[in-house]
Amino acid sequence: MKEKQLLYAIGWVKDAYIEEMTQPGNRRRAGASRAGGCG
């Protein structure tokens, strides 16, 4: 199953990318407003 190989390979990408992934995002970006959601 080739997609499984891909899934396993994703497990070995650079540590920096994984570390980056573990950082939560800003809940609201500057300038974003409740009424003005951009979809």
Added chain:
Amino acid sequence: MEEKQIIDLYFARSEQAIQETDRKYGSFCHQIAYNILFSHPDSEECVNDTYLKAWNVIPPKRPHPLKVFLGKITRNLALDRWDWNNAAKRGGGEVTASLEELWECVPSPMGLDQILERRELVKTLNAFLGRLPEESRKVFLRRYWNLSPVKEIASFYGLSESKVKMLLMRTRNALREYLEQEGVVV
């Protein structure tokens, strides 16, 4: 406790290393295993096996960042266990859905096996990820490294679920194109 202090405990062969590892990274590892296995007891075993593996390789290894090192071990152990569970028809979690989604990225039924070894594939993936905007990269890895459900990804990054789905779809399409461009096609 800081990562360096925890590593020092491993080097001192103090069993407190395991306790501190569990305190600091236990929930992170458990969540990875649970996303894959959908079973708390199985996830708990994977996390314990992760600690055992860490205990056996530190020293001499001094991993940094420890969190990522532990997460990688947990992910692999959980995927192996998922394989075993799945063979026994007890599979579950986000793996099946992720595999179905990733199927779209595989350009050819024979491509990955024959053309690229895993190491080369990882290199290609790293190059691909390096070209992505940070947001797309984080969402992609949260889905396919962490095996998180879309809802959790949206909540974690403060995005709408539809945006997460859109980013994932675009990134999968881009990955497929990139793999084709890199010759991952028969």
